[in-house]
Amino acid sequence: MMPTREKVLYHQIHPAKLAVDFSTSFASTWLGWQHELWTGLLVAFGPSVVVTMAMLRWMDFSKQRDSSFGHYVAFHMTPGATAVRSGGQLVMWMGAWLHLVWAIPAGFIVILLGWTYSLPSWYARQKP
Template sequence: MDREAYLLHQVHPAKLATDITAGIASMGLMWQRRVATALVVAHVPAVLASVLLVRRDLTSLRRTRRGRYVLAHMPPAAQAVRLAGQIVAWWAAYRHRPAGVAAGIGLVVAGWSFGLVGSGDPDGTGIYAGAGR
């Protein structure tokens, strides 16, 4: 799968709904200290949604605001911040630390917000330089 398809599938409404729902459900399970179930709930639906979506033609997403945003402002570092935020939120939920859950969610939001702090599209092409074409 090429980098553009990988990025675009992340902003498909079905993928966003799957990831958000799975993230919330898995945090609830972590709060109950059901780690294995939480990890299955977090990852199986996300992987299935990805497998189904990357096989589709996602070029129409490229022309949407969210498509242009993710192509311009989602370098690997932003994705790492999003993952780190999810891990922090899970850890905090497991430890029953609401402030830590909020901090983890804040990191996820920060990862999605890379474009608001000046990273991304230095040449104005709408594609992050590291994304490949």
């Protein structure tokens, strides 16, 4: 049985969770552009929380843990990396709300950096 702490870490890279997070990010950003605050917040957090709770309760993440991506996430996904990803989403939402088109791709780039900033040091550790 995988400990809850590991489940919380590895569920983030399950394809279903990535699909939910990507789609709700897109939809909530669009709703922010429309100034639909409460609907946007519900879309942003509701599905993600429900899917996370269900996944943590009923799924096994051994496949994710044992994958190359899982090894990278174990090395990389610190609270700081999670904060960077969340900050990027906030930039996207603020940009949408204020109709600052440039801020939406800028926030997306910050999210990508939150996922990838430690790739060079991780690759260096993988070499014999």
